[in-house]
Amino acid sequence: MNLENFHVAVIGAGPAGLYGAQELAKTGARVALFNRDIKPGGLAEYGIYPDKHKMKEGLRAQFEKILALPNIEYLGNVTIGNHGALSLRELFDFGFDAVLVTVGAQGTKWLDLPGEQLRGVYHAKDLVYYYNQLPPFSTGQFEIGKNIIIIGVGNVMMDMAHWLVRDLQVDTVTALARRGPAEVKFDKKEFETVGANLDLVALDAEIERCAPFMRAVGEEPDAARQQILAGLPRALPPVSDTRLRFYFLASPLKLCGDARGHVAALQIENNKLVSANGAIKAKSLGTFHEIPCDTVIFAIGDSIDPQLGLPIASGEFVKSPAPRFPINHVSYEAFDPQTEQPLDRIFIAGWARQASDGLVGIARKDGINAAHAIRAYLETRAAPRGIKLAELQEKIQQRGAVIVAKAALRRLADAERAVARARQLPEYKFATNPEMLAAMDLVAK
Numbered sequence: 001m002n003l004e005n006f007h008v009a010v011i012g013a014g015p016a017g018l019y020g021a022q023e024l025a026k027t028g029a030r031v032a033l034f035n036r037d038i039k040p041g042g043l044a045e046y047g048i049y050p051d052k053h054k055m056k057e058g059l060r061a062q063f064e065k066i067l068a069l070p071n072i073e074y075l076g077n078v079t080i081g082n083h084g085a086l087s088l089r090e091l092f093d094f095g096f097d098a099v100l101v102t103v104g105a106q107g108t109k110w111l112d113l114p115g116e117q118l119r120g121v122y123h124a125k126d127l128v129y130y131y132n133q134l135p136p137f138s139t140g141q142f143e144i145g146k147n148i149i150i151i152g153v154g155n156v157m158m159d160m161a162h163w164l165v166r167d168l169q170v171d172t173v174t175a176l177a178r179r180g181p182a183e184v185k186f187d188k189k190e191f192e193t194v195g196a197n198l199d200l201v202a203l204d205a206e207i208e209r210c211a212p213f214m215r216a217v218g219e220e221p222d223a224a225r226q227q228i229l230a231g232l233p234r235a236l237p238p239v240s241d242t243r244l245r246f247y248f249l250a251s252p253l254k255l256c257g258d259a260r261g262h263v264a265a266l267q268i269e270n271n272k273l274v275s276a277n278g279a280i281k282a283k284s285l286g287t288f289h290e291i292p293c294d295t296v297i298f299a300i301g302d303s304i305d306p307q308l309g310l311p312i313a314s315g316e317f318v319k320s321p322a323p324r325f326p327i328n329h330v331s332y333e334a335f336d337p338q339t340e341q342p343l344d345r346i347f348i349a350g351w352a353r354q355a356s357d358g359l360v361g362i363a364r365k366d367g368i369n370a371a372h373a374i375r376a377y378l379e380t381r382a383a384p385r386g387i388k389l390a391e392l393q394e395k396i397q398q399r400g401a402v403i404v405a406k407a408a409l410r411r412l413a414d415a416e417r418a419v420a421r422a423r424q425l426p427e428y429k430f431a432t433n434p435e436m437l438a439a440m441d442l443v444a445k
């Protein structure tokens with residue numbers, strides 16, 4: 001069935017939204033792709049480490065091809081939701097037949113510990129957005145000291161360590177894990193960027209300290225050591241004297257401040273490991289310790305944005321427990337737990353469906369699967385509702401948003417390439433929205 005008279009709104013032009021839009025476009029449906037940021041790409045543009053030029057350029061080229069499809073309209077610089085140019089509910093007033101929500105996980109996950117509001121305490125995502133130059137984070141003020149604790153031992157921790165070790169060249173970086181050496185979640189490839197700065201003596205002492213707890217749950221300390229060090233043979237040559245350390249079996253309890261209201265130490269409680277239902281968990285030993293520091297970075301994952309206007313339960317947008325159009329047993333359909341009814345026509349994919357879940361390839365697959373669910377839904381509809389795209393654009397503009405369309409994006413890419421060439425840089429990004437809008441001739445220079 002050709003769905004060419006049906007219109008789908010895709011909210012969010014990260015990998016899930018872009019690949020989802022491409023899949024919908026293949027059915028003949030017309031797609032309006034709304035994006036908060038001026039540029040498409042989401043975390044592929046503003047999350048992936050800036051020096052991964054090849055990967056980022058490859059993805060940008062794919063995204064450009066998707067946006068070139070004639071039945072995809074791009075509406076960049078337009079936020080949808082309670083805090084946006086249009087609410088989710090209002091979108092339907094303009095005749096969309098379905099909406100795919102792919103806004104990622106824009107919230108930051110915290111632990112509600114005393115002292116989290118002290119100066120020098122940050123969430124990794126805000127810093128990632130800062131060094132990748134996403135407005136307004138690009139011009140934010142972040143005071144990074146010399147002795148940094150990063151909470152969490154996933155790949156985002158490794159990206160943070162990469163920045164602190166190679167770019168900022170701080171004195172010490174301590175990665176704090178609530179579980180043990182066998183439960184680290186970073187990849188060996190990411191470890192290569194900082195492996196040369198690892199304090200190996202400290203790591204061995206730490207693994208020896210953890211060994212009795214590991215053996216108690218059937219873990220082999222040497223195997224965990226090998227897993228952590230797998231990237232060491234290919235570690236990049238060091239560019240700083242930063243010492244990278246791990247502190248395992250430690251849950252953060254409290255951030256202690258100095259007289260200036262700046263973080264000065266992190267209090268932790270020591271844990272042991274317990275095995276429950278096949279999973280290894282941390283359990284408090286009831287002993288405490290204080291680690292001096294001048295900066296604490298939470299790298300424990302992200303959370304969804306409650307301002308979008310979809311029902312939330314247990315920190316997630318609620319999905320229908322009995323989906324009408326499941327794909328591989330996964331529900332992509334939004335659900336209202338109060339009425340216990342599906343939110344007809346609203347689908348969710350990518351990090352919006354499951355926060356902080358996996359790499360670009362996973363988000364891509366999720367967007368494509370959600371597009372298949374939407375196709376199945378549209379095929380049950382007798383006729384399209386009738387789109388009012390011109391009125392929609394007028395309403396957005398009346399509310400003060402400058403819509404960035406495809407042609408303008410091409411002008412922006414040309415302008416940034418020209419600056420990069422002139423300054424002999426591998427790439428250049430304007431740091432603010434006014435600069436980008438001016439470069440696209442959408443506002444006066």
Ligand SMILES: Cc1cc2nc3c(=O)[nH]c(=O)nc-3n(C[C@H](O)[C@H](O)[C@H](O)COP(=O)(O)OP(=O)(O)OC[C@H]3O[C@@H](n4cnc5c(N)ncnc54)[C@H](O)[C@@H]3O)c2cc1C
Pocket residue numbers: 011012013014015016017034035036037040041042043044047048049052078079080081084102103104105106128156159308349350351352357358359360361362363
């Ligand atoms: C620090 C970091 C580094 C990473 N590095 C890698 C890597 O090296 N390799 C890899 O494969 N994966 C990496 N990932 C994972 C990868 O970036 C994600 O899997 C992927 O980007 C998730 O895609 P998404 O489309 O679901 O969400 P996002 O990429 O977050 O995209 C969401 C989009 O929605 C838009 N949006 C948000 N709110 C609204 C709104 N209200 N209205 C309209 N638009 C909105 C945003 O502007 C954004 O464009 C990294 C992730 C992080 C956090």
Ligand SMILES: NC(=O)c1ccc[n+]([C@@H]2O[C@H](COP(=O)([O-])OP(=O)(O)OC[C@H]3O[C@@H](n4cnc5c(N)ncnc54)[C@H](OP(=O)(O)O)[C@@H]3O)[C@@H](O)[C@H]2O)c1
Pocket residue numbers: 111151152153154155156157159177178179183184185186190251252299300301302356357358359
């Ligand atoms: N270069 C890359 O390829 C790259 C870069 C960045 C991100 N990514 C991807 O993006 C996704 C998200 O990465 P991520 O690092 O944010 O998530 P992650 O891999 O899930 O790691 C999160 C870390 O935070 C810890 N944590 C979570 N909740 C905690 C709590 N309440 N208290 C203490 N510690 C807590 C976790 O410990 P537990 O294990 O004990 O829960 C884990 O060590 C991953 O799929 C990752 O691979 C990829």
